[in-house]
Amino acid sequence: MSEPPFRKILVANRGEIALRVVRTCREMGIRTVVVHSTADRDSAAVRLADEAVQIGPGAPRKSYLYPAMIIEAALRTGAEAIHPGYGFLSEDPDFAEICDKNGIVFIGPHPDVMARLGDKAAARELMAAAGLPVVPGSAEAVSTPGELVETTKRVGLPVIIKAAAGGGGRGMAVVRDWDELLPAFRTTRATARGVFGDDRVYLERYWENARHIEVQVLADNHGTVLHLGERDCSVQRRHQKLIEESPAPLLPPALRDRLTQAAVRGAAAVGYTGAGTFEFLVEGDEAAFIEVNCRIQVEHPVTEAVTGIDLVREQIRIAAGLPVSLTQDEVRPNGVAIECRVNAEDPRRDFAPCPGLLTEFVPPGGQFVRVDTHAYAGWQVPPYYDSLLAKVIVWAPDRDQAIARMRRALGEFRIDGPGVSTTSELLQDVLAEPVFRAGRHSTALLRK
Template sequence: MFEKILIANRGEIAIRIMRACRELDVKSVAIYSDADKTSIYTNYADEHYPLGDPSPSKSYLNIEKIIDIAIDSGADAIHPGYGFLAENSRFGKECEKNGITLIGPKGSVIEAMGDKITSKKMMRKAGVPVVEGTDKAISDIDQGVKIADNIGYPVIVKASAGGGGIGMRTAYDEEELIKAIKSTQSVASTNFGDSTVYIEKYLEKPRHIEFQIIGDEHGNTIHAADRECSIQRRHQKLIEEAPSPIMTKELRKEMGDSAIKAAEHINYTNAGTVEFLYNKGEYYFLEMNTRIQVEHPITEIITNIDLIKEQIKIASGAELSYTQKDVVVRGHAIECRINAEDPLSDFIPDPGKITAYRSPGGPGVRLDSGVHTNYVIPPYYDSMISKLITWGKNRNEAICRMKRALSEYIILGVETTIPFHKAIMRNPYFQNADLHTHFVDQHKKGIDDEMEQVRNEDLERMNRLKSTFMPGKKIAAISVAVGSYLNTAQNNKK
């Protein structure tokens, strides 16, 4: 087992990894930019070291500086979490060069799966279903037009080196295709330093279903069941649940076997996720994420497997603690990503100071967070505040618990996506599990109307809160924060 692990990340995922380290009696090392000096995770760790300039390129993406800190601190392993350097093959190779274990797959695997064209070729060889499309880069517009004509519209243009839906563009005819290719090439070049794009058939209303896989260095690979991530906006996940509402034992075995086949074909080790699109009874490989996922808690809850601890143990050379027969799905879990964004203003980010904070609790509620009252959400990074997770013996109970937990969650000083999540939990189509990746766009009017209703209810609740707290001097700050919330909400209504 490792003696000391550096966490090359920040916020809630850093705390999540540090918790696993404590349970394994392993020391943890935090790194932090100037913007994260007051973050909880910096003090939660056994040691912490500054990165300086808060810009990502000079802090959490600065490979040389992070490697130097790992060496100076005596860390024998690095856990990258998700985002930042988690799927950077060069980072993996630099760790290997300096005798540091990267808790994740080998750099060569990260590189192969990071290139979407290469990954699809490999999946075809492995016998995993793949969406019809190109198996090489688009060299020019004319070639793209011919390929789209052969596949048939609509098609989607994607960045080969991309991830998280960045740069994706859909085209329903030749004119839209030309614009999509140019746009995606530009976005890909800016974000990934690689303008390579490819084309594939666009599925109109697919479900996004993924399988958590885990493999060790001893030839053992299992899946830890499925998750549904169809509630998205601009290809960014907003709500996830496990298991998928449409999953049967037979379908889970078939898709799970394909996920394992995909992992074994590339000799994958550690935790990862094989993502599929499911449409009209058929499923197709979408991509493989060579890291722990944001939504890993819902898998942990329904399987009782601590994925982070399993990652650490596997990276230290241990065999998997579980066989496929040990993976049993119990109940249902839902995760809502709580971001500092205004869902009533096209989800515009709203960084700033949290002036009052009260987290939810009670039976079946888990909150992964890294913020506190007076914490300032910096504008440099992802706007995530926390991940709110509920569990129930069935999907309906998980939804009811999520409604209750959301009603208890108070965050003042910044706008959050809590009203959006409340609206989704009330939506009859969501409650009936009529899901697909364009759910938010299709039901936008109903969701917006429900959010307005939620806002009105919150205004009434905040007024009661204000009148209750106003007399107390010790909570004057909360009273001021509530007043600020009321003014902001009323202005938004106008």
Template sequence: MFSKILIANRGEIALRVVRAAREMGVATVAVHSTADADAMHVRMADESVCIGPASGAQSYLNVAAIVSACEITGAEAIHPGYGFLSENAAFVQVLEDHDITFIGPTAEHIRVMGDKITAKETMRKLGVPCVPGSEGGVPDLQTAELMAAEIGFPVIVKATAGGGGRGMKLARSAADLENAFRTARSEAKAAFGNDEVYIEKYLGTPRHIEVQVFGDGRGRAVHLGERDCSLQRRHQKVLEEAPGPAITPEQRAEIGRTCAEAVARINYAGAGTIEFLYEDGNFYFIEMNTRLQVEHPVTEAVYGVDLVREQINVAAGLPMSFIQEDLRLNGHAIEVRINAEKLPNFSPSPGRITQYHAPGGLGVRMDSALYDGYRIPPYYDSLIGKLIVHGRDRDEALARLRRSLGEIIVDGVDTTIPLFAELVEDPDIRAGNYTIHWLEDWLARNLA
């Protein structure tokens, strides 16, 4: 086991890793920008190192500074959290060159899954169902027109290096295709430095379902069920739950087994998430995230495991602490992402927290790095906390969510808490009857 690890991240996820490491008797090093000198993860870690100015590019994305912090403190491994460098294959390669362990998959696995075309081709070969679409990048408009005619409209044009909805355009008919193709390429070039795009069939009313997998890097892997992440705004997840309200036990077992077998065959190591669109009883692969997800706590709640602890163990060369037969689904969990944003426009709302009170009670977990007097900096993502509730069934989880939203206090900044207080009362949410388009439609009707 490692004696010391460095956490190359900030906020609630950095604090989450500190807590897991402390329970394991592993010392931690927090890195931080000048804007995060008073952050909770810095206060809670055993050591801290300032790695640069407020800008993420000059601090949390500063590979040289992070590697130097490892060498200065003697940290043997790095946990990347999510975001920042967590899926940066070049960063992992640098760590390998410096004999520093990356708590996650290999650089090659990150590289393969980071390119959506290569990921899709790989998963298809591994037997994972995929959305009908182009076999590779689409080089020109003429090819796009031929491919779209073969697939059938509507189609969606996507950047191969895309994410977060950028470089993604819908063409409902042949008349829309030229503009969609050219706009997607232009956005992809600007956002990712790569204008390659591909085309897929557009599904009209899908749900967003993701399967949690975990591998030991030596040909053994398990799945920990699925999460429904369909409630999204501008392709960003807002609420997640496990298990998915629309997924049957038989479907869960089948798609879970398919995903576990796929990652086992490539000797995948650590936590990963295979994401699907789900419609009319069918799963269609869209991408794999080679890191810990923001919404991992709902899986931890219903399966009773600590995924961060497991990541650290496997990276240290220890076997997984469970096999597939040990994993039993228990109840239902829901997570809401609380952002420092002002409604109805969701504009960022940084500032000083004048009062903070976390909800509690049976089945309630609050992952946050907030405290009274903390000043939320304006330089980073607006996520300030995750409220996770767990119940014996979905109704009980919803009841605990409703209660917890009434208990939480975050004064001094605007937050999205009022949004969830309304959503939890909506009949569609209570019935689990929603798709990836539901929230955008709801917001247009209720927060316009």
């Protein structure tokens, strides 16, 4: 057995992704340190890690978004690298630079690349220069009402206003009427300032009935860039994904090739390294780039299920300076995988979060069913964080069998607790929708 690429990795995250990273590290013979808030002191990731360090109270800005405490924990425990998971500091180039200055490897792209792609407006320009089609919109951030009106006239209604530093479906507003334009501009800027600390916004033409297709890429420091196929993430509420699958249903092979090659070309053009996701909108035969996610995605397990590739393992190898462990010809997707996100939310109350004590938590099982979760009976779901409780991933030889397997798995899930509601029933309803079963759904499926 070869020596592991690192002796010890600190996981700067929480919940299911922290547990996911810890498990791959253990398989690779790498010791782990999990940092945690007071609200997560009894979490499954803390229990499974080799070491755990409490870094602050429940509020994220005093714990998971507090770089100094995370770096101090890494230095004190002798961690050689930090895996940021997704969310929190995972796409923060300043944090990546701080890691570098302290002699700690940041498991992700180079800070300069992350900064260029993290600015969504700048990323559009970079990808356009690399020859990728982009959604019509502003060439750079829109800063005045006059610029907003002129750009909207050029692009045409409806438009979507987005935070330049945004992500996770936050800091967005769809505008279909001229009277809504300026109020939405002010609201989006205020949200962007409060959530991301950056009030810059940009504008894109809004595609009412688009499919949201994304391409997973891997790139190393030796010049290799390859793709691992695509995922369809069109089932969304408030621009946040609920169901993802691979491959995208009914996607013409020629269009699939265009999207995957565009993602590879875009990654190579900016010197991308690590795991990343290039996101596109597709409407008919038309496709356009919208953004890059410089991190592991929540929905990465569907790609793992159809390719058999451990994406976290590849991230760690690449960060250690090793080449990607396979070639493009060796990437051979097989079958169909679907992921459903089970959130502690009440769909009947506009998806309001439902934190509370889990008195019952029995996940499903069976052949080709994977459940990524940090929750358990007796766990107190904190009110401070994302409401994700579990990701259910199924694999089958074809899409009909995958849908049937997912419906069975969700039907087995038992989650209960005072005041705790979940999206499980809604997910079952979506899976039964004729338009979804036919693979003809779009991002409009759950739009009110």
